[in-house]
Structure formats: structure tokens, C-alpha cells
Amino acid sequence: MKHILFVCTGNTCRSPMAEGLLRKLAKQRGIELEVRSAGVAAVEGMPISRHAESVLKDQDIHDQFYSKPLTGELVNWADLVLTLTQSHKQYAIRQFPDAADKTYTLKEYVENDERVLGDLKEQDSLYVSMELAKSLGNDISEADRERLIELRQRIPSFDISDPFGGSREEYEATAAEIRTAIFRLLDKLASSDQNRA
Structure with missing residues (x-):
């Protein structure tokens, strides 16, 4: 069973919505996952x-969610760490x-454009070095600095919008953004399960 950890800032908006939505949608599709979230x-x-x-x-998700800070124990538990923004990802990697090698933004992980994926891989490698x-x-x-700037300008934004302090409509828009990415995530998980079978 795959363990997936969602990470946002305060663990009161985006990551618990992602956790609840993934848990429900995975169950509907018969994909066995354990899902947690942190900030x-x-x-x-x-x-x-x-x-x-x-x-x-x-x-129709009635789970009780309480915030948790991101810890080494949670990261070790996870097979996949999916952050809601690039800055969350950079923090987690630092x-x-x-x-x-198992930390991505949610939108980045479900991206399938090979050119973008190559740029992301190079950016992460540069960032780590x-x-x-x-x-x-x-x-x-200076060459590494310039290359990193070039890559950042070329790579699309993989951030999920932050509804914190916003209206109900802003939360609904963020949830829709998360749900779209989760559908793609489930497709990717299902196809990797089929490839292993």
C-alpha cells in the first residue's frame, strides 16, 4: 500500500482538502492508499x-482533520511527498x-510534458547542488545561478492557489484545482500499478 503525504503551510486548508479528496476518490476507484497531511x-x-x-x-467527506507540523517521521513514513507549492517543496528538500527523490509539487508530479519534466529534473539537481x-x-x-534563473522562467507554475483568509468561493476554486490534479494522480497511480502487474 502506497503512503502519500500532502504538505502545505499551516495544514488547515489545502493539504487537508487534498488528503480528504484523495482518500475518497482513491477508495471509489479501488486504489489502496494511506494518506496524511502536514504543514x-x-x-x-x-x-x-x-x-x-x-x-x-x-x-461527502466528514473526516476530522487536525493540523500537524512536517516532521522527519512523517517524511520517512511517506512513499511520496506532494507539496502544494514550489516553496513548500524547497522547504521540505532543505x-x-x-x-x-520522492518530493514533488502535486501539479509537477502529474505533469506529463517531457520537456517540462526534463527542466524540472535539472532545476532540482541544481537546487540540491x-x-x-x-x-x-x-x-x-555564476553559470549555475544563471541556469537556475533561466529554468525558473521557463517552467510553468505548479503552485495550488492559497485560499487562506478568503471567501467560500476561493476555497471551492482551490478544491477544484486540487481535485483536477488528484484525478491525474489517480490515473498515474493506476497505470503504474498495471505496469507492475
């Missing part, structure tokens, strides 16, 4: 936002570099 700046035990809760209830150089006190080459 890079979460306080332990906070309830999810009322709009996130009502959006989930509209989808904090847990051993998990870099630059972080390593910084931690060792080494200078980062």
Missing part, C-alpha cells in the same frame, strides 16, 4: 478552516534532503 509552519492540533471543512462536507555548496561554505558558480 511546514503548522501548529499541532488546530482544526481545519471552516470553509475547507464545508467544502469537504459538500463532497529540511529532509534524503527525501528529495547549490544547497550543498552553501552548507559546505563553497561559492555557487
Whole structure:
């Protein structure tokens, strides 16, 4: 059974909506998964936002969600760490570099354009080598800096919009964005299961 961890900022809006939606939609499709969520700046035990809760209830999801900070234990538990923005991904990789090869933004993970995927792979490799150089006190080459800027300009945004503090409609729009990506995620998981069979 695959373990999937969603990561956002406070673990009160986007990542619990993604967790609840994936759990429900995977069950409907007969895909066995265990799903959790956490936040890079979460306080332990906070309830999810009322709009996130009502959006989930509209989808007939009545799970109880309480915020959890992102920890090494959760990252180790996960087979796949799916963040809701690029900055969440960068934070997770900085904090847990051993998990870099299983950490993606949700939208990036379901992307299927080979050119974009190649750019992403190069960007991640550059980002990791630059972080390593910084931690060792080494200078980062100007060529690496320029290449990273070039890649960032070329790669589309893989961030899911943040509805925090917004209206019910903004939460519904974010949930729709998440749901679209989750349908693609389930297709990808189902096809990888078929390829293993």
C-alpha cells in the first residue's frame, strides 16, 4: 500500500482538502492508499478552516482533520511527498534532503510534458547542488545561478492557489484545482500499478 503525504503551510486548508479528496476518490476507484497531511509552519492540533471543512462536507467527506507540523517521521513514513507549492517543496528538500527523490509539487508530479519534466529534473539537481555548496561554505558558480534563473522562467507554475483568509468561493476554486490534479494522480497511480502487474 502506497503512503502519500500532502504538505502545505499551516495544514488547515489545502493539504487537508487534498488528503480528504484523495482518500475518497482513491477508495471509489479501488486504489489502496494511506494518506496524511502536514504543514511546514503548522501548529499541532488546530482544526481545519471552516470553509475547507464545508467544502469537504459538500463532497461527502466528514473526516476530522487536525493540523500537524512536517516532521522527519512523517517524511520517512511517506512513499511520496506532494507539496502544494514550489516553496513548500524547497522547504521540505532543505529540511529532509534524503527525501528529495520522492518530493514533488502535486501539479509537477502529474505533469506529463517531457520537456517540462526534463527542466524540472535539472532545476532540482541544481537546487540540491547549490544547497550543498552553501552548507559546505563553497561559492555557487555564476553559470549555475544563471541556469537556475533561466529554468525558473521557463517552467510553468505548479503552485495550488492559497485560499487562506478568503471567501467560500476561493476555497471551492482551490478544491477544484486540487481535485483536477488528484484525478491525474489517480490515473498515474493506476497505470503504474498495471505496469507492475
